Each structure stands twice: as C-alpha cells, then as structure tokens.
Amino acid sequence: MFEEFGPVLRVLMPPRGTIAIVEYAQPTHARAAFASLAYRRMKDSVLFLEKAPKDLFTSVSSNATIVPSDRKEDNTADQKLSASDLLERESVVDSADTSTLFVRNLNFSTTSARLTEVFHPLDGFMSARVNTKTDSKKPGQVLSMGFGFLEFRSKAQAQAALKAMDGYNLDGHKLLIKASHRGLDAAEERRKEDRSKKVAGQRTKIVIKNLPFEATKKDVRTLFGSYGQLRSVRVPQKLGGHTRGFAFATFITAREAENALEALKDTHLLGRRLVLEFATGDTLDAEEEIEKMQAKVGSQVNMVALQNLTGGGRKKFNIDGNEEDEN
Numbered sequence: 001m002f003e004e005f006g007p008v009l010r011v012l013m014p015p016r017g018t019i020a021i022v023e024y025a026q027p028t029h030a031r032a033a034f035a036s037l038a039y040r041r042m043k044d045s046v047l048f049l050e051k052a053p054k055d056l057f058t059s060v061s062s063n064a065t066i067v068p069s070d071r072k073e074d075n076t077a078d079q080k081l082s083a084s085d086l087l088e089r090e091s092v093v094d095s096a097d098t099s100t101l102f103v104r105n106l107n108f109s110t111t112s113a114r115l116t117e118v119f120h121p122l123d124g125f126m127s128a129r130v131n132t133k134t135d136s137k138k139p140g141q142v143l144s145m146g147f148g149f150l151e152f153r154s155k156a157q158a159q160a161a162l163k164a165m166d167g168y169n170l171d172g173h174k175l176l177i178k179a180s181h182r183g184l185d186a187a188e189e190r191r192k193e194d195r196s197k198k199v200a201g202q203r204t205k206i207v208i209k210n211l212p213f214e215a216t217k218k219d220v221r222t223l224f225g226s227y228g229q230l231r232s233v234r235v236p237q238k239l240g241g242h243t244r245g246f247a248f249a250t251f252i253t254a255r256e257a258e259n260a261l262e263a264l265k266d267t268h269l270l271g272r273r274l275v276l277e278f279a280t281g282d283t284l285d286a287e288e289e290i291e292k293m294q295a296k297v298g299s300q301v302n303m304v305a306l307q308n309l310t311g312g313g314r315k316k317f318n319i320d321g322n323e324e325d326e327n
Contacts, residue, residue, distance in 0.1 A: 001042075002022050002024075002033050004033075005024075005029050005032040006025065006026055006029025006030075006032065006033070006160075007024070007025045008022060008023065008024060008025075009023045009024065009025055010022075010023050021052060023052075026123065027121065027122075028122055028160040028161065028163070029160070031163075031164035031165065032160070032163035032164045034049055034051065035163075035164065035165075035167055035168070036163075037049060099151065099152045099154055099157070099158045100150065100151055100152075100158065100179075100180040101149065101150040101152070101161060101177050101180055102177070102179070103115075103147060103175055104146065104147040104175075104176050104177075105173050105174060105175060106130060106144065106146050106147060106171075106173060106175070107170065107171035107173040108143070108146060110130060110170060110173075111130060111144075112128060112129050112130045112148070114170075114171070115128040115129070115130055115148060115150075115170075118165075118168075119161065119165065122152075122157070122160070122161045122164065123160065123161075124154055124156075124158070124160075125151075125152060125157075125161070126151040126152060127150075128148065128149075128150050129149055130144050130145075130147075131144070131145040131147055131148055131149075132145060133145055139258045139261060139262070150177075161177075162177050162179065165177055166178075203257060203258075204231070204250055204251045204252070204254050204256075205248060205249070205251075205257070205278065206224070206249045206250075206251075206260065206276055206277070206278060207246060207248060207276070207277050207278070207279045208220065208247040208248070208274055208275075209245070209275035209276070209277075210246075210272050210273060210275045211243065211245050211246050211272070211274065212269060212271065212272045213242060213243050213245060214243075215235070215247075215270055216235070217233050217234075217235045219269065219270075220233050220235060220247050220249060221233045221249075223264065223269065224249045224251075224260050227251075227256060227260035227264070228251045228255075228257070228259065229251065229256065230252075231250040231251060231252055232248075233247065233248070233249050233250075234247060234248045234250075235247040248279065257278070
C-alpha cells in the first residue's frame with residue numbers, strides 16, 4: 001500500500017499489528033504517502049499517520065523487514081474506498097507533462113520568498129514565484145494575485161512535488177497544485193513581470209482630469225512644479241482655444257511623479273477637485289491621436305488661408321465653348 005508512492009526501505013511492525021513504522025528512500029515520497037493515506041479507511045479501521053521523529057534510525061536494525069521493490073501487499077484489495085478517496089487518489093496520480101507547476105489558493109500574505117522556503121527542500125527545485133500586480137491605491141507597491149508558479153529541473157521531479165505538496169497547508173490556505181500547461185512557462189512569466197515592474201518604475205507622466213476650463217498651463221506648472229522638476233506640461237485645447245478639461249504633467253523621475261500624485265490627489269483647483277492618475281498606454285495613444293487630429297486640421301486651415309491670400313484653388317474657364325475644371 002505504501003510502495004504505491006515510492007520505494008520503501010523498510011517496514012517495522014510488532015506482532016499485534018496496531019502500529020508500524022514505514023521508511024522511504026526519499027522525503028517527497030513520504031510526503032505523498034502521508035497526504036494520500038492519512039485517515040484512509042482500511043478494513044474496519046482508519047489509518048492515523050504521524051511523521052516519525054528525525055533521525056529515528058541510527059543504524060540498520062536486524063528486526064527491520066526489507067521490502068523488495070516488486071512486492072505488493074495483498075491487503076490493499078480488502079480496502080473499502082469511498083468516493084472522496086478515489087477522487088483524492090486520482091488527483092494525486094495526475095501526471096505532470098511539464099517541469100513547471102501551477103499553484104493557486106495562496107494566502108495573499110504569502111510571498112515568493114515564503115513559497116521558496118517551503119518548496120526548497122524538494123528534489124530538483126529551482127524557483128518559486130508568486131504573481132503580483134501593482135497596487136492602484138499605493139503607487140510603487142504590489143499585491144499578490146493568489147497564485148504562482150514552481151520550476152523544477154525535470155518532469156519527474158515536478159510530478160513528485162505535485163504528489164507531495166498538493167493540499168499542503170501554507171499560511172492557513174490549502175494549496176491546489178497542478179501541472180502548468182500554459183504556453184508561457186514560469187520563466188517567461190517572470191520576465192513579463194520584470195518588464196512590467198520596470199515600466200511601472202518609469203511612470204513619470206500624470207493625467208490631470210476634471211481640470212477647470214479657465215486653468216492655464218502656468219497654473220498647472222505652478223501647482224505641480226513644487227514637487228519636482230517638470231519635463232513638460234501640456235493642456236490640450238479645442239480649435240477655439242478653450243481647454244478640454246484635462247492636462248498632462250511629465251516629471252524627470254518616477255519618484256517625483258509618485259510624490260506629486262500622492263500629495264495632490266485630493267487637491268482642489270479653482271473650485272474643482274482634481275482627479276489624478278498615471279498615464280497608461282491608452283492615454284498616451286489618445287493624446288497622440290489628438291495631436292495628429294489637431295495637426296491635420298491646422299494644416300487644412302493654413303492651406304485654405306493660403307489659397308485665399310494667393311487666389312489659388314479650382315477655376316473654371318472655357319475651351320471651345322466647353323466648361324472644364326482645371327487646377
């Protein structure tokens with residue numbers, strides 16, 4: 001029964017058969033057996049398992065029973081398994097086709113360092129990472145997304161870790177582990193996260209919404225300039241010269257932008273409460289589109305004005321009595 005989860009070195013059991021000691025060659029196999037067989041019904045009783053004390057055996061005992069690797073206990077046929085037992089066994093036997101494991105149901109306080117600490121003793125362990133996202137309420141800080149990835153050197157070692165640690169209680173949460181079949185492995189996910197953090201660290205542009213229409217570029221520069229050196233201040237305007245109700249303030253460093261955002265998030269300007277946030281990619285694209293539209297309309301207006309001054313444009317004249325359009 002215990003060899004199902006890995007090679008067993010020896011089994012010690014007194015004649016009464018009310019207690020036994022099972023020793024595995026690998027700790028991961030012992031964890032897998034413990035997770036699957038604890039409280040398993042066996043005939044008319046229930047198995048109660050405990051982890052044996054460390055260094056229980058100091059030498060090979062003459063009373064130890066050496067169990068061959070091809071030997072199976074016959075009493076497994078007498079076990080009466082419930083539906084939950086069968087489902088549990090099926091989930092444990094589920095094979096991993098990759099050396100990367102997906103772990104979810106993490107406590108939001110669990111960090112990558114904590115996850116690494118727990119899985120580091122397993123054979124073939126390489127890295128553990130908890131996926132995070134930036135905290136919109138606290139710029140510069142990140143929040144756990146409740147899941148992560150584990151990397152092992154081989155598929156077999158990942159499979160052993162899945163058997164051993166699926167259902168493990170970490171920081172009050174029961175871990176749910178399965179093979180990762182995503183197109184991007186954990187290393188690629190980590191590279192994406194590093195890139196996003198790098199981009200977040202480079203956020204120097206603030207969008208100022210709900211800006212009073214009578215506010216000028218000087219007003220915006222005076223208000224935000226006290227929190228750092230400004231690279232530029234832009235207040236988009238309509239064709240008539242009226243402001244559009246929003247502006248952009250770009251700082252030299254991300255730290256100055258964060259300080260300004262935190263200090264001015266509840267500020268009122270000319271009777272209006274300013275709404276501040278970091279500029280996203282969509283905002284940048286929208287701003288560029290506005291610039292292109294304004295440049296296009298401006299060029300068309302200039303062309304019409306030039307034609308009016310020079311008398312250019314389309315004219316009509318007759319050739320042999322026929323009216324033709326000529327540039």
